[in-house]
Amino acid sequence: MCDVAVHYGRGGLGEAILEALRAAGKDPDALTREDLAPVDQFHTGGRDATLELARRAGIVQDATVLDVGGGLGGAARLLAAELGCRVTVLDLTEEYCRVGADLTRRTGLEARVGFRHGDALAMPFAAGAFDVVWTQHSSMNVADKAALYGECRRVLRPGGTLAMHEITGGTGTPVHFPVPWARDPAISHLVPVAALRALLGDLGFRERVWEDQSAQALAWFRQRLAAGPAGPLGLHLLLGRDFATMLGTLARNLDEGRVRVVMGVCERA
Ligand SMILES: C[S@@+](CC[C@H](N)C(=O)[O-])C[C@H]1O[C@@H](n2cnc3c(N)ncnc32)[C@H](O)[C@@H]1O
Known part of the structure; x- marks a missing residue:
C-alpha cells in the first residue's frame, strides 16, 4: 500500500463507524445522510461548503x-440526493471505497453513487466521460499537479466543469x-495559489469562479475547536485520536498564512 493510503486507511473503519452510530443512538440499518455528516464530510466547512460549491458550479440534475x-x-x-446527479467516487484508499459503498447502500443511494478504487494520476475512465469533475480537499497529497489536473481535463467532456475546494500553499513558509492530510512533509504537496491558477490556465481551463476562503475556514476551525471533542461519531474515527491536534495545527497554519483554502470553478475550454 502506498504511503498516502496508509495515512488514511486504518483498518476496521466500517465497524468503528457502525459502532459509533449505535453509540450516538442511530440505527445503522435505517441511516439518513444527516446521521453520517460528522464522519463523511472530510473538508473545511462540512456540508455547507459542499452545497456552496455545487451551487457555484451550477450542477444540474x-x-x-x-x-x-x-x-x-x-x-x-449529498450531490446525488439533493441535485439528482450520478456520481462516481474515485479514491486511492481502498478501505474508504469499501466503507463508502456500504454507507451508500445503507442510505439507499447505490443507484446514483458508485465507487472506484484507483489513482487520480491514472484515472480508469474514458476521455470525456463526465460533465463535472469535483475535488474537495483531495489534491494535497498529490505531488504532480500537472498530471492530476491533466487527468481531470481528459475525463471531462468539452465545456465540462471542474469544481474545486482545495487547500493550497500560502506564503511559502x-x-x-x-x-x-499528513503527519509529516513526506506526503504533503501544496502549491501556491498563483502557480495553481497558472497551471489550470495552461491546461486549457477557463476560470469562472475563484475565491479565497481562508478567513471563513479559519473561523470554522476555531468554532469547531472551541466546541470541544466530537461525540462518538467524528473524523477521529478516520485519523485517530490526535485528530484534534491536526485540526489545531491546520488552524495555526491558516492563521499564519502558511496554507490557504480556495474554492474555484473552471470550464474545460
Ligand atoms: C482529506 S480526504 C477528503 C475526502 C473527501 N474529498 C471529502 O471531502 O470528504 C483526501 C482524500 O483524497 C484521497 N486521495 C489522495 N491522493 C489521491 C490520489 N492520488 N488518487 C485518488 N485519491 C486520492 C485520499 O485517499 C482521501 O480519501
Whole structure:
C-alpha cells in the first residue's frame, strides 16, 4: 500500500463507524445522510461548503460527476440526493471505497453513487466521460499537479466543469505538522495559489469562479475547536485520536498564512 493510503486507511473503519452510530443512538440499518455528516464530510466547512460549491458550479440534475479523492462519499451522496446527479467516487484508499459503498447502500443511494478504487494520476475512465469533475480537499497529497489536473481535463467532456475546494500553499513558509492530510512533509504537496491558477490556465481551463476562503475556514476551525471533542461519531474515527491536534495545527497554519483554502470553478475550454 502506498504511503498516502496508509495515512488514511486504518483498518476496521466500517465497524468503528457502525459502532459509533449505535453509540450516538442511530440505527445503522435505517441511516439518513444527516446521521453520517460528522464522519463523511472530510473538508473545511462540512456540508455547507459542499452545497456552496455545487451551487457555484451550477450542477444540474442527471449530470455525471466524478468526485476525485471522494473519500467515504459524503459529498457524492449529498450531490446525488439533493441535485439528482450520478456520481462516481474515485479514491486511492481502498478501505474508504469499501466503507463508502456500504454507507451508500445503507442510505439507499447505490443507484446514483458508485465507487472506484484507483489513482487520480491514472484515472480508469474514458476521455470525456463526465460533465463535472469535483475535488474537495483531495489534491494535497498529490505531488504532480500537472498530471492530476491533466487527468481531470481528459475525463471531462468539452465545456465540462471542474469544481474545486482545495487547500493550497500560502506564503511559502514551511507548514507545521501534523495536519489532517499528513503527519509529516513526506506526503504533503501544496502549491501556491498563483502557480495553481497558472497551471489550470495552461491546461486549457477557463476560470469562472475563484475565491479565497481562508478567513471563513479559519473561523470554522476555531468554532469547531472551541466546541470541544466530537461525540462518538467524528473524523477521529478516520485519523485517530490526535485528530484534534491536526485540526489545531491546520488552524495555526491558516492563521499564519502558511496554507490557504480556495474554492474555484473552471470550464474545460
Ligand atoms: C482529506 S480526504 C477528503 C475526502 C473527501 N474529498 C471529502 O471531502 O470528504 C483526501 C482524500 O483524497 C484521497 N486521495 C489522495 N491522493 C489521491 C490520489 N492520488 N488518487 C485518488 N485519491 C486520492 C485520499 O485517499 C482521501 O480519501
